[in-house]
Amino acid sequence: FRFDLHHRFSDHVKRWWPEKGSVDYYAALAHHDRILRDRRLLTFSDGNATFQISSLGFLHYTTVSLGTPSVTFLVALDTGSDLFWVPCDCVQCAPNFELSIFSPNTSLTSKTVPCNNSLCRNECSGAKSCPYKVAYVSANTSSSGVLVEDVMYLTAEDEVVDARVIFGCGKVQSGSFLDVAAPNGLFGLGMEKISVPSILSAAGLTADSFSMCFGNDTIGRIIFGDKGSPDQEETPFNHRRTYNISVTGLHVGTSIDTNFSALFDSGTSFTYLAEPVYTRLSEGFNSQVRDKRNSRIPFEFCYFISSIENTSLIPSISLTMKGGGQFSVVDPIIIISTEKEFGYCLAVVKSTNLNIIGQNFMTGQRIVFDREKLVLGWKKFDCDVEDSNTLPINPRNHPPTVSVVPGSYNPEA
Structure with a gap:
């Protein structure tokens, strides 16, 4: 399955753009094939492109639609964590952003994830909602709330796929999630059973594999079920x-x-x-x-x-x-x-x-x-070409044409 992502020039994306080449561009950065036979490839319903947004922690982002009626979120893609969460019934969420907010009570397809669900790791019992809290490497950065189940909208070729996934209803965020990184949600792509790639595979919707392509112009692609090509x-x-x-x-x-x-x-x-x-x-x-x-x-x-x-x-x-x-x-x-x-x-x-x-x-x-x-x-690979052949790319004999004014910062900060 493939996910469609917002084009880099869409109004939804433009408002997050900083000036490329500014000192903050690199200071913050340091701080922080479609060719596949007999397998189903899934992408997000809005597209499979990803884009790097420097004003939001220089992570790669895509848009994801959840619930009925659907609500769209601009989420950061992270292979270093497992849980997918979005701001939801907020007690403490990013205060200075125009965010989409999820609410299980307003979605016709939302279900509670009880404590006795196999994906619930907290010490609770019975039919109570399963609580979660995930702490991240960045100082004092975390997300907490309850797990919910709902529909995530995907596409496979021209077919619309409604995939039921479990994700975090993030009521309380802290640290970087309140300003510079992933204020509208984090899409964990790790190996644990709670991650979306694991859920899609367990449901028989895709192979247990996905690909990410990172383009030279900060635009990329993500495809679920993609196992690459024989010549990789x-x-x-x-x-x-x-x-x-x-x-x-x-x-x-x-x-x-x-x-x-x-x-x-x-x-x-x-x-x-x-x-x-x-x-x-x-x-x-x-x-x-x-x-x-x-x-x-x-x-x-x-x-x-x-x-x-x-x-x-x-x-x-x-x-x-x-x-x-x-x-x-x-x-x-x-x-x-x-x-x-x-x-x-x-x-x-x-x-x-x-x-x-x-x-x-x-x-x-x-x-x-x-x-x-x-x-x-x-x-x-050429990330702008969906069905790309091997490229004659060699390490450059001259620097690329990105410029930045140096500032006084420590890249380890």
């Missing part, structure tokens, strides 16, 4: 709880021996690496660059370009995955500009413990999260 690269997941994979080598101009595990997380904008991997990659990158180092720009490894017309040879980066597959990073840098200077930075942040492959390393790829085979698949 694959690597196994390390366990059944998260999208954690093993990297057995790095190539930054030359090969670097290393071995580490990392989480593929659509809810993280940059790539975060812990020591010693961070130093090996960043110093390997630095040793290949011939431009002058600029320590005044926020990321650790940033460089001057003498003029906009000049091009610089950007070192290619690729990861060798367990099993031997090569994951080429299409665009590992961001552009920084001032009135007098033009430069670029390696968009990798030093982490204290976790290794996370973020959206920037996934750009230009269709990423397949195949939970049946327990593998991650990837293929260079």
